[in-house]
Each structure stands twice: as structure tokens, then as C-alpha cells.
Amino acid sequence: MAVLSRNLLLASTLASLAFTQTIRKDEQIVPADESTVPVAAEEINNELVLTNDTLAELASLELSHISLFKFPENVEMKESTRRQLFTGCKTYPDHLLQPVWKIFNLLTGGALIKTVPVGAVCFINNEHYDAEKCQEILAHWNESPTHADDPTSIMSPLYQGKTCMPQNGNDSTCDIGGFPSYAVNISTVAQIQLAINFARNTNVRLVVKNTGHDFLGKSTGAGALSIWTHNLKSIDYIEQYTGRGYTGPAMKLGAGVEVGELYAAADKYGVSAVGGECKGVGVVGGYIQGGGHSPLSSLYGLGADQVLSIDIVLPNGRFITANATHHADIFWAVRGGGGSTFGVVTSMIVKVYPEVVYSGLTFNITSGNDSLANVTTEAFSAALESYWRRFPDYAAAKGHYGYSSVSPRFDGISGYTWQFHPWLAPGTNLIDFKKTITPLLVEWQAVGFDVEPSFFEYDNFYQPWLSHFPTEIVANANLRQSSRLISAKNWEDAATLNQTITTLKDILNSTLMIMYNIVGKRQQGVDNAVNPAWRETLFFVIVGSSWTDTSTPAEIEAANKAVTWNLGAKLRSISRGSGTYLNEADVAEPNFQQAFWGTNYDRLLAIKKSVDPWDTFWAPTAVGSENWYITNQKPWLPEQNGHLCRK
Ligand SMILES: Cc1cc2nc3c(=O)[nH]c(=O)nc-3n(C[C@H](O)[C@H](O)[C@H](O)COP(=O)(O)OP(=O)(O)OC[C@H]3O[C@@H](n4cnc5c(N)ncnc54)[C@H](O)[C@@H]3O)c2cc1C
CATH class of the missing domain: 3.30.465.10 (Uridine Diphospho-n-acetylenolpyruvylglucosamine Reductase; domain 3)
Structure with missing residues (x-):
């Protein structure tokens, strides 16, 4: 009932939508189209921006619906109307708004794109079916440009609801699910201003997508208008x-x-x-x-x-x-x-920064009792423990970046693999780097961890980054992650460190661990909203839980819950009061406000309320997001394929 009355209200607010969209030209009312409606932008300081004057000019030409693009101080709306329109759920861009999209498109200079899910070309019953394009999409599905170059595709399809996976093209239908309804391909500031004003004035859900890398579903949303910034490449x-x-x-x-x-x-x-x-x-x-x-x-x-x-x-x-x-x-x-x-x-x-010297190493080692193994699992476990114990000697003392991943073997054989990609020492030459890590290498040899790292040295950052960092693999739809910033304090007393290592080993029995020996070094004179936990960190760790396309619903539920309540809980147990990195976190992280921002949260929320009293911007786990929910969600998996509603 509430939704119906809101829609009726919106319909009356957007009165005359059913009629032709018009503008006055040469003292005549003519249809609004590319030849009659100018792009709404004015050049100021080398930027094309939207101004009061531009909007006033278009209003004086009686352009249909121009009032929907006004800045807030110029919007005339009765308080009772405003209250009714802005309670409950966000407006869905259904038929009520259809005629307005045309005007929006004209004002942006033709930048509006109606969403066609990236996988639609693979669905034989879909109007966009195209066998050749489908092969292309399937061949490059796990590569980031496939999603970054598309207006709405994202690299964690789980949060879109997986309603148009190209791999399923032969045996299901393609629905828009949690993709936005429209995207604006941004090339000017004015287009962003038009999109924001429009979304705020109509209470349509707004999404911002750049590359679509977000791990928590923050760059997608059902029924939304998306601001796609990918092509701002200057x-x-x-x-x-x-x-x-x-x-x-x-x-x-x-x-x-x-x-x-x-x-x-x-x-x-x-x-x-x-x-x-x-x-x-x-x-x-x-x-x-x-x-x-x-x-x-x-x-x-x-x-x-x-x-x-x-x-x-x-x-x-x-x-x-x-x-x-x-x-x-x-x-x-x-x-x-x-x-x-x-x-x-x-x-x-x-x-x-001016270039400095860079040295480091990479290696890839497997443990077990078979011919693929380089070392025994006992030696592997001892070597990993010595590495963990020596963390303060590297990132904190020397500015190193130790980036590696360790996991149980994927081939089902008992044992582990450990890949360094890479251990990088910015500002340190190879001789000094080797000196720093020699005590560790000696320990490794003593326990039978016979690894032969590949060492490198360069006089710039670009070469080691090009040569020794892995290619990103994205768009796994059956994966959730959790993470934690582990404080340097864990290394300050033996009992805490022992407990930390025991817990990490326990976690490693069941999951891949992406490990960063890293310090979020505080820069002199810099004060910002970054999670204060970063400043204490010596170890940033990401863990994941996955399932397969053939997993049962019960298995999928268990895998999702394990992220938050098993793996995540174990990480929290060894890092009380710390937090995690909001970009690579569990979307269901308990008390995310504390975990992502610590003591900065109250100030962030106050700024959010003052700058965005309309909640024009919303994303899952963003500051202020706790006042909203997505309809029809499983409690253990918040996706973006329902309506966004105020609690
Ligand atoms: C393969 C991979 C590797 C990664 N490696 C690292 C790493 O080394 N270090 C690290 O710190 N993180 C890393 N991340 C995490 C990454 O930083 C986040 O996913 C980040 O949010 C990506 O930003 P984006 O703009 O590319 O993505 P998007 O998904 O497009 O956007 C992410 C969020 O930012 C918002 N947003 C985007 N552009 C704007 C804008 N112009 N104005 C306002 N809001 C905007 C979106 O709405 C969304 O909420 C990695 C992620 C992946 C998938």
C-alpha cells in the first residue's frame, strides 16, 4: 500500500510524463530531441559543469522535466510530499520514470546506457544473443577488462545475484538481477551533476562504478542509476x-x-x-x-x-x-x-616519489610426500612459523612488503603450497636484502626447508612490478572472503604470539591465506579517515571460503556462514580491538563500523549526515549504510538484487 501511494505521488509529481517531451524553440513548442535540446554544460576553468544559469536557461525554454535536475536549494516541494516520497524504499526506475530517461540522455549528450548484462550475449533465448561475442566473454571471463570495460559488470558476480552468468547460457534465462537499470558513461563533471541531482530529486538508487573490482558488491545495485567513471583517464x-x-x-x-x-x-x-x-x-x-x-x-x-x-x-x-x-x-x-x-x-x-633501488625474491614451494613435493609438510610448517615470527624484522624495521599466498594443496594430496609474489624491499639493494633475511634462510635450512628463491634487483619500481607480480584473476562467483589487520602488538609477548601462530595454523588447515607482511606507515602531518588499525598493523591477512556450481544449498549456506562465523571469528579472536581493511573484507563483518573505521566512525557518520542528508549515496557497509536494507536477502549473504529500503 505504501509503495502504491508513493508511486502515485511520484506520478503526480512527474505530471505530464505520458505526453511528448518538448522544448520551446523560436517561440514554438517542439519535440525535445538531439536537434532541439542542448547538452546541459558550461565550460568553467577547463571543466564542463552544470550551473544554475544553464538550468535556468533550459527552464525558461520550458524543457519537459528540467525541474528534476535542479540543485537542492532550487527544488520546490511541499514538506509533506517530500516526506512521503523519501520514506520507505528507493524509487524503482520503472515505467513511471521512462519518459524522463530520454530527457536525461539528451542533457548528458547521449551518455545514458540502458543495461544489457554482460553475459546476455550467451543466452540463446535473449534478444542480445551473439555466439561470437559469447565465446569472447567466456574466454576472458576471469580477466579484469571484461568487467571494467562494461558499463555495469562487476568482478564479484555473487552480489549481483548471478542472474545472467554467461556460463549458464544454454540452460537458463538472463535477468538483470542486481545490475543497475541504467549507467551514465561519464566524460564530464556536468554529467555527474545531472545524475546526482536526478537521483536525489527522484529518490532513485544511485551507484558508482569505476572498474567494478569491489569485493562487497558496492558498485552495483538493482534498479539503480550508475555513474560509470571508468573513462576518466587523464x-x-x-x-x-x-x-x-x-x-x-x-x-x-x-x-x-x-x-x-x-x-x-x-x-x-x-x-x-x-x-x-x-x-x-x-x-x-x-x-x-x-x-x-x-x-x-x-x-x-x-x-x-x-x-x-x-x-x-x-x-x-x-x-x-x-x-x-x-x-x-x-x-x-x-x-x-x-x-x-x-x-x-x-x-x-x-x-x-623519486625512484629508489628495489630488491626482493619470489618462490613457489609445495609440501607433501609425493613427487610434486619439494619439502616435507613438517619442514614447511616450521619454515612458515619462523617467517611469521620474524615479521617485525621486515615490514616494520626495513619497509619491506611480503606478499605471499599459502594454502592446502588443491590436488587433494596432504600438504601445502606457498607462493611468494613477491617479497619486495623498496629502497634496499640486493646485498642488504640478503643480509636482512639470512637468519631466516639459515633457520629454514636447519629445518629442512630447501627453497631456492629467485632474487632480483632493479633501479626502479615499474620493472619488478611488471616482472614479479601476478596477473589478477577475477569474477569467481562462488567465493567469499574475510580478512583482518593483525597488530604488531601480537609480536610483543610470547604467549600472544604463540596463540596467534596456533590460530593461523588452524585456519590454514581449511583455507587459502593471502598474507601481507605490511605496515600502513603513518606519514608525518597526514591526518585522514583511514582505519587507525592500519597504523598498528604488521600482518594483513585475507582468507576465503568457496563452493562449486554443484554444491547443495546447504553446502553453500555453510560455506558462507563459515566465512563470518568460523574463519572470521578465529581471526577476530587473535586481534581484539583491531579491525580490517574495508575494501577486502567480509560483507557481513559483525560491527563493521568499528572493524572498518575504529574511532573514526562517529566523525565519518556526522560528516555523512551533514553532506548527504538525503542518503543519495548508499553502498553495503558504507558509512551510514546501517539505516537501510535490501529486500529479500538471506541473512548470511547480503546481495544487491532486491529493493533498497529505509529501516
Ligand atoms: C584482483 C584485485 C586486486 C586487488 N588488489 C588490491 C591491492 O593491491 N591493494 C588494495 O588496497 N586493494 C586491492 N584490491 C581491492 C580494491 O582496492 C577495491 O576493490 C577497490 O574498491 C577497487 O576500486 P575500483 O574503483 O577499482 O572499483 P569499483 O568496484 O568500481 O568501486 C569500488 C567502490 O568505490 C566506489 N567508487 C568508485 N569510483 C568512485 C568515485 N570516483 N567516487 C566515489 N566513489 C567511487 C564504488 O561505488 C564502490 O563503492 C584488489 C581487488 C581485486 C579484485
């Missing part, structure tokens, strides 16, 4: 940036720049930049806004610590620059407060 090198507290080299990065693009550009200018380990991750999108750990973090701090200035469109549709002296609250919050919360970032200026 990179400008600033040889000598001067701002409060920093003078030195910097780069201005558009919102769509990916890690690999940043590293290539930095290399061209003879500097190195703080970014993620995987090529396709969006730098100033979710990565920096969530904190962002990097191969260089033990030396230079997290991604968020590098930011000098942020260009952002706020939930009120206004485009601002936030830095240490202007809009300081926004500047603080966006650096670590999480994506899709305080607005849409269009670009950031970040510090970059």
Missing part, C-alpha cells in the same frame, strides 16, 4: 606541487585511471607512485577512498596518505575542490572513509 605530471605540508612531485589522476596506467606514467617521468598490486584496480576510485595498501606502503604509507587535493561532486550536485584548507572535513573523510559515500570523485592530486 594523467598529468606536476613536477613541483606546492600545497600545505608538501612541496614535491605529484600527479593529477582522473577517476578512471587504473594502477597499471599510473605505474606506466610514473615510470615515464622517472618517479614511482603508491598504488595497488593488481594492474586493473582503479586508483582514485575505491582503492584510495578505502585506504589502499601498496607494495610501497611500509615505506610511504597507504594510498589515502598520498592525496593532496580532491575534485569531487557532492551529494548536493555541487563540484568542489577539497584539500587541507578548503572543505577540510570532506578532504579528511574521502581519504579512507570508503567509496560511494560522500560524492563522486572526478580526480585527485597524489604525491609521487
Whole structure:
């Protein structure tokens, strides 16, 4: 009943939708189309932006529905109407809004895209079926560009509801599920402003997607309008940036720049930049806004610590620059407060660093009793323990980044595999690196862990990153993860360290562990919203639980619950009061506010309420998200394929 009355209200608010969309031209009312409706943008300071004047001009031409794109201070709506429209669930972009999309598309210069799920080409009963394109999608399904280059596809399809998996093309139908209904392919600030104003004024769900890497389903949502920032690719090198507290080299990065693009550009200018380990991750999108750990973090701090200035469109549709002296609250919050919360970032200026020497190692070793094994499982276990015990000697003392994964063997044979990809020592030459790790290598030899690492040394960051880091594999639809930031305090007394190691070994019996010996080093003079737990961290660990396409519903439920209540609980038991990294966390992390932001949460929530009183921006586990829920969800798996409703 409430939904019906809201829809009727919306219909009356959008009165005359059923009629032709029009505009006045040469004193005549004519149909609104590409030849009559100008793109709503004005050039100011080299940016195409939306202004009051542009909107007033279009209103004076009586363009249909132009009031839906107004800034909040110009919106006239009775308080009772507003209250009714903005309670309950977000507006679904169904037939009530259909005619408005045409106007929206015209105002954006044709940038609106109606969603066709990326897998639709594989469904023989679908109007978009295309055997050749389907083969292409299937062949590259686990590669990040397949999803980053699509307006709405995401790399964790689990949260979309898996309603159009191309692998199922022959035997089911393709539904839109948790994909947004529309996306705007952003090339100007004005398009972002139009999208935000429209979503806020109509209460339509808004989503921001850059590459779609998010592990928690934060860049998708059923019935949403998505702002797709992937094509904002500008990179400008600033040889000598001067701002409060920093003078030195910097780069201005558009919102769509990916890690690999940043590293290539930095290399061209003879500097190195703080970014993620995987090529396709969006730098100033979710990565920096969530904190962002990097191969260089033990030396230079997290991604968020590098930011000098942020260009952002706020939930009120206004485009601002936030830095240490202007809009300081926004500047603080966006650096670590999480994506899709305080607005849409269009670009950031970040510090970059002169090149230093890089050394390190890689290895890949398997334990067991068969011919594939290099070492016994006893030796393996002892070697892993010595490595864990020596963590303070590396990331904390020397600025190293130890990135490895260890897991029970996948071939069913008793034993483990351990892959270093890589152990990187920024600022350390190979001779010194070997000196630092010699005590560990001696211990390894003594326990029979006969590993022969491949060592390397380079005079820049780009080469080791290109040569020794793994290619990212994405879009596994049957996987959930949990993670934890383990504090350096765990290494301060023997009993706690013993308990930590016992628990880690127990966890390792059943899951793959991605391990980072890393420090989120606090940079002098930098204050931001990054989880304070990062500053204490010596070990960031990710664990996962998976199932298969043939698993029973009971097995799938058990695997999902295990993430939160078995693996996650064990990690929490050895790190009380710490937290985890919001970008690589369990979407059902208990008390996520504390776990993702610790003592910063109250301030973040206050900023969120003041900058976005409409809750125009929402994403699962984002700041303020606790006031909303998605309809029809299993309690152990929050997907994005229902309606978004206020609690
Ligand atoms: C294979 C892989 C490797 C990874 N490696 C690392 C790593 O080395 N280090 C690390 O720290 N993390 C890593 N991550 C995690 C990564 O940082 C997050 O998934 C991050 O959110 C990705 O950001 P994105 O913009 O590319 O993705 P998206 O999924 O497009 O966006 C992520 C979130 O940010 C929001 N968002 C995106 N752009 C904007 C914008 N312009 N303004 C406002 N909100 C925006 C989205 O709405 C969403 O909430 C990795 C993830 C994967 C899948």
C-alpha cells in the first residue's frame, strides 16, 4: 500500500510524463530531441559543469522535466510530499520514470546506457544473443577488462545475484538481477551533476562504478542509476606541487585511471607512485577512498596518505575542490572513509616519489610426500612459523612488503603450497636484502626447508612490478572472503604470539591465506579517515571460503556462514580491538563500523549526515549504510538484487 501511494505521488509529481517531451524553440513548442535540446554544460576553468544559469536557461525554454535536475536549494516541494516520497524504499526506475530517461540522455549528450548484462550475449533465448561475442566473454571471463570495460559488470558476480552468468547460457534465462537499470558513461563533471541531482530529486538508487573490482558488491545495485567513471583517464605530471605540508612531485589522476596506467606514467617521468598490486584496480576510485595498501606502503604509507587535493561532486550536485584548507572535513573523510559515500570523485592530486633501488625474491614451494613435493609438510610448517615470527624484522624495521599466498594443496594430496609474489624491499639493494633475511634462510635450512628463491634487483619500481607480480584473476562467483589487520602488538609477548601462530595454523588447515607482511606507515602531518588499525598493523591477512556450481544449498549456506562465523571469528579472536581493511573484507563483518573505521566512525557518520542528508549515496557497509536494507536477502549473504529500503 505504501509503495502504491508513493508511486502515485511520484506520478503526480512527474505530471505530464505520458505526453511528448518538448522544448520551446523560436517561440514554438517542439519535440525535445538531439536537434532541439542542448547538452546541459558550461565550460568553467577547463571543466564542463552544470550551473544554475544553464538550468535556468533550459527552464525558461520550458524543457519537459528540467525541474528534476535542479540543485537542492532550487527544488520546490511541499514538506509533506517530500516526506512521503523519501520514506520507505528507493524509487524503482520503472515505467513511471521512462519518459524522463530520454530527457536525461539528451542533457548528458547521449551518455545514458540502458543495461544489457554482460553475459546476455550467451543466452540463446535473449534478444542480445551473439555466439561470437559469447565465446569472447567466456574466454576472458576471469580477466579484469571484461568487467571494467562494461558499463555495469562487476568482478564479484555473487552480489549481483548471478542472474545472467554467461556460463549458464544454454540452460537458463538472463535477468538483470542486481545490475543497475541504467549507467551514465561519464566524460564530464556536468554529467555527474545531472545524475546526482536526478537521483536525489527522484529518490532513485544511485551507484558508482569505476572498474567494478569491489569485493562487497558496492558498485552495483538493482534498479539503480550508475555513474560509470571508468573513462576518466587523464594523467598529468606536476613536477613541483606546492600545497600545505608538501612541496614535491605529484600527479593529477582522473577517476578512471587504473594502477597499471599510473605505474606506466610514473615510470615515464622517472618517479614511482603508491598504488595497488593488481594492474586493473582503479586508483582514485575505491582503492584510495578505502585506504589502499601498496607494495610501497611500509615505506610511504597507504594510498589515502598520498592525496593532496580532491575534485569531487557532492551529494548536493555541487563540484568542489577539497584539500587541507578548503572543505577540510570532506578532504579528511574521502581519504579512507570508503567509496560511494560522500560524492563522486572526478580526480585527485597524489604525491609521487623519486625512484629508489628495489630488491626482493619470489618462490613457489609445495609440501607433501609425493613427487610434486619439494619439502616435507613438517619442514614447511616450521619454515612458515619462523617467517611469521620474524615479521617485525621486515615490514616494520626495513619497509619491506611480503606478499605471499599459502594454502592446502588443491590436488587433494596432504600438504601445502606457498607462493611468494613477491617479497619486495623498496629502497634496499640486493646485498642488504640478503643480509636482512639470512637468519631466516639459515633457520629454514636447519629445518629442512630447501627453497631456492629467485632474487632480483632493479633501479626502479615499474620493472619488478611488471616482472614479479601476478596477473589478477577475477569474477569467481562462488567465493567469499574475510580478512583482518593483525597488530604488531601480537609480536610483543610470547604467549600472544604463540596463540596467534596456533590460530593461523588452524585456519590454514581449511583455507587459502593471502598474507601481507605490511605496515600502513603513518606519514608525518597526514591526518585522514583511514582505519587507525592500519597504523598498528604488521600482518594483513585475507582468507576465503568457496563452493562449486554443484554444491547443495546447504553446502553453500555453510560455506558462507563459515566465512563470518568460523574463519572470521578465529581471526577476530587473535586481534581484539583491531579491525580490517574495508575494501577486502567480509560483507557481513559483525560491527563493521568499528572493524572498518575504529574511532573514526562517529566523525565519518556526522560528516555523512551533514553532506548527504538525503542518503543519495548508499553502498553495503558504507558509512551510514546501517539505516537501510535490501529486500529479500538471506541473512548470511547480503546481495544487491532486491529493493533498497529505509529501516
Ligand atoms: C584482483 C584485485 C586486486 C586487488 N588488489 C588490491 C591491492 O593491491 N591493494 C588494495 O588496497 N586493494 C586491492 N584490491 C581491492 C580494491 O582496492 C577495491 O576493490 C577497490 O574498491 C577497487 O576500486 P575500483 O574503483 O577499482 O572499483 P569499483 O568496484 O568500481 O568501486 C569500488 C567502490 O568505490 C566506489 N567508487 C568508485 N569510483 C568512485 C568515485 N570516483 N567516487 C566515489 N566513489 C567511487 C564504488 O561505488 C564502490 O563503492 C584488489 C581487488 C581485486 C579484485
